[in-house]
Amino acid sequence: MKTYSKSDLMRLAIEEHLKCEEFPRVGVVISKSGKILATGFRGETKGVHAERVAIRKLTKDKLYGATVFTTLEPCIELHEGQEVESCAQLLIDSGVDEVVIGVLDPNGTIYSQGFRKLLENNINVSFFNRKLRQAVEEETFEFGDVHKVYGCGKRRIPVVYSGTEIKVQFSQKDERSIDIKWSTLQSIHGCVDLHSSGGAIRIASGARNFGDVSDPTVFRFPSHCERLEKDMIAIVKPNNSTFYVLIQLIDIFENDIIFKWEVRNDK
Numbered sequence: 001m002k003t004y005s006k007s008d009l010m011r012l013a014i015e016e017h018l019k020c021e022e023f024p025r026v027g028v029v030i031s032k033s034g035k036i037l038a039t040g041f042r043g044e045t046k047g048v049h050a051e052r053v054a055i056r057k058l059t060k061d062k063l064y065g066a067t068v069f070t071t072l073e074p075c076i077e078l079h080e081g082q083e084v085e086s087c088a089q090l091l092i093d094s095g096v097d098e099v100v101i102g103v104l105d106p107n108g109t110i111y112s113q114g115f116r117k118l119l120e121n122n123i124n125v126s127f128f129n130r131k132l133r134q135a136v137e138e139e140t141f142e143f144g145d146v147h148k149v150y151g152c153g154k155r156r157i158p159v160v161y162s163g164t165e166i167k168v169q170f171s172q173k174d175e176r177s178i179d180i181k182w183s184t185l186q187s188i189h190g191c192v193d194l195h196s197s198g199g200a201i202r203i204a205s206g207a208r209n210f211g212d213v214s215d216p217t218v219f220r221f222p223s224h225c226e227r228l229e230k231d232m233i234a235i236v237k238p239n240n241s242t243f244y245v246l247i248q249l250i251d252i253f254e255n256d257i258i259f260k261w262e263v264r265n266d267k
């Protein structure tokens, strides 16, 4: 039986997820000492999550001490008394030793909770390397899922090396939009760069919340890129846009940020 390196196994999990015909794509490889024990992808068995597809192929003693590579963070129970146990629970009960995750689930109700649940149950958890994470990120979801936000809200997103693009649409029905991009996350320095394809980003110096900004044009020096630190508020108003968006950086982590946004018509 051939022996694979960890990054080979990550790549093989990505090959599995590319077999999915529906989004989100999820691929799984289960291995022990670099040898492949089983693989699975979402949809291989209709309606069954990839982790379960792969786990079902193995006996309990094969699973014991194994490492599971999954391109997407395992799901958690979404409500009490759920009929089918979550994949996080399934992994915990299976006796595997380690789970290597591609990307955290951007779905706000799951985000990082599958990861945390595994850790709390003494499973070793690590992540795909940055380059492969980016590949997974780009292929897992339909573009609109991760990269589009509406109206106002708060979201935690990964900032990938090439920059994470977000389309801020005025509302679900009003399709006017402004493109922004987050890049160059430097968690050590507590900053991240905000770009706008249409230019014209202003820092609302001194403002501590959106209510403090009544007229965006009082703030000077519009630019196509601004470096934001925690709590700072930026106003993005591209030249021809009939609305603008306020952006506040709420928190910074090693690979992710949390930001808030609010759209306003330009009166």
Ligand SMILES: [Zn+2]
Pocket: 049, 050, 051, 074, 075, 076, 086, 087, 088
């Ligand atoms: Zn699942």
